[in-house]
Amino acid sequence: MTDERGAELLRGGGGSHRATFLELFLDVVFVFAFTRVSQRLITDVATGGERLPLELAQTLFLLLALWMVWSLTAWATSHYDPEQPPIQAVMVGSMCGSLVMAVSVPDAYGPHGLSFAAGYVSIQLGRSIYLTVALRRHSQRHLSSRIVVWSAVSAVPWLVGGLVGEDLRLLCWGLALAMDYLGLVIGWPVPRLGRATATAWTVTGEHLAERYQQFTIIALGEMIFVAGVGFSGSDFTLLRWIGLLDAFATTVLLWRIYFHRAGSVLVEAVAEARQPARLGRSATWTHLTMIAGIVTAAVGYEVAIAEPGGHADAVRVAAIVGGPALFVVGRARFEYEVFGRVSRSRVIGLLLLVLGVPLLSRLPLLGIAAGVTAVLTGMAVADALRARGRPPERPASPM
Structure with missing residues (x-):
């Protein structure tokens, strides 16, 4: 009863x-x-x-x-x-x-x-x-x-x-x-x-999707917070100013890449799914991957701001490059969950980040951060060019 x-x-x-x-x-x-x-x-x-x-x-x-x-x-x-x-x-x-x-x-x-x-x-x-x-x-x-x-x-x-x-x-x-x-x-x-x-789990798909979006914004905000606190506690040198602006630019790019198409229609994708809970459960692991990438990227950029001309050892390179790379991995899976495909820009961007490590390792920390930002910029530009003049894509989740 x-x-x-x-x-x-x-x-x-x-x-x-x-x-x-x-x-x-x-x-x-x-x-x-x-x-x-x-x-x-x-x-x-x-x-x-x-x-x-x-x-x-x-x-x-x-x-x-x-x-x-x-x-x-x-x-x-x-x-x-x-x-x-x-x-x-x-x-x-x-x-x-x-x-x-x-x-x-x-x-x-x-x-x-x-x-x-x-x-x-x-x-x-x-x-x-x-x-x-x-x-x-x-x-x-x-x-x-x-x-x-x-x-x-x-x-x-x-x-x-x-x-x-x-x-x-x-x-x-x-x-x-x-x-x-x-x-x-x-x-x-x-x-x-x-x-x-x-x-x-008879979940409300629109609500659950919105919560994932909000939590991603929280993580991106934390990235700005960490960079800002690290910068404010150091000398305001020109290189550190460049590092702070680079960290801000990277945060904006991660926001843009997340919300472009897949992130902006997540609510509709979950609402229209035949099993919203299944898509929501899959999105849990996807967002965990992206959040971990954002947190790691925040650490990498704080290190680059603190020591812009510092030595690029393996740990620092892993933080500066690995965080965005992990985010791209999660974002590629996210795109598949929503549209059933993965854009070439995701694959190319990830390959550039991973294969470019030997070259980036020869640069100071600020140079590594700038190189990562350049790759993310190329990814965001490719997204904009592909979407220009086309109607908004509808979700087509394979789940």
């Missing part, structure tokens, strides 16, 4: 599909969280050393944990009605837990490990328990109850990891993240209930 009070929490056919102000408020917390992740990466790149691979893995795990929190919250507000007080309570709780995670990021593998893990577990487990209770006898409670089981199991290595030493913490949190992402991929199967299929 379906509980009518539980049914009120689900999104209906009417009402606005736009993101609410409370959701945008949550995004403000993630702007702060991203700056903390970027600062960790900047420190990793600056210090280098034999432990650099482990330190990069540590920062990656923190980014993956933050992305899991944001993406599942976005899916929840696309599945449930964010205007309902119980769902707003979920949002506020997620916001509080995200803030705890964000302030713990710098020393998450030091004295603040338990607070980071507790913030994560409280969101993942608390949200699912709360929704399971709030939905009462409604059939949709089985979706959140599956997540309760998986979150409860993964909470053990999360919390244990917060209590042990740095290297063991990395292993524990790696195991916990593997469990959480595996559950997301296979639908959190549990005995008797089975797994949740993509169709179980």
Whole structure:
């Protein structure tokens, strides 16, 4: 028997599909969280050393944990009605837990490990328990109850990891993240209930697509923030001014490349898909790739601003070139998800970035950054020339 009070929490056919102000408020917390992740990466790149691979893995795990929190919250507000007080309570709780995670990021593998893990577990487990209770006898409670089981199991290595030493913490949190992402991929199967299929997520496609667009803007804004903070704390030399303007130009180009065609029609693509949840789930991994690329690019350009004439070692080249290259990889997959094809400019641009590393490595850091900006500019110009005089392309997702 379906509980009518539980049914009120689900999104209906009417009402606005736009993101609410409370959701945008949550995004403000993630702007702060991203700056903390970027600062960790900047420190990793600056210090280098034999432990650099482990330190990069540590920062990656923190980014993956933050992305899991944001993406599942976005899916929840696309599945449930964010205007309902119980769902707003979920949002506020997620916001509080995200803030705890964000302030713990710098020393998450030091004295603040338990607070980071507790913030994560409280969101993942608390949200699912709360929704399971709030939905009462409604059939949709089985979706959140599956997540309760998986979150409860993964909470053990999360919390244990917060209590042990740095290297063991990395292993524990790696195991916990593997469990959480595996559950997301296979639908959190549990005995008797089975797994949740993509169709179980009766998401509002327009809302979910808009949330992805907004989060991309957040990441791009964080790139400007990191570059601006790095510049303002240094001497205002001519080379640093050029580096700042180059970082700004790259941010604008990444915005242009993202929203050209595919990014601008994502809402329509998800709305018209036969299985919006399937396309939305695929877009989750695509946007994770692009976000990771943007965060890495922010670190690379901050390093180029700090030391425009600095030596181009492998780590710095990887940050300056690898970030945009990773973004292009995600953007190519994104184009396939929306249109079922990949433009030649994406492939050519990616090849230029990768194959040009030996040549770019001979330049100072600012020269490498300028070379990357030139490749992105060529990609954006190719997009504009291909679209000139043609009607807007309609989405044709193979999903």
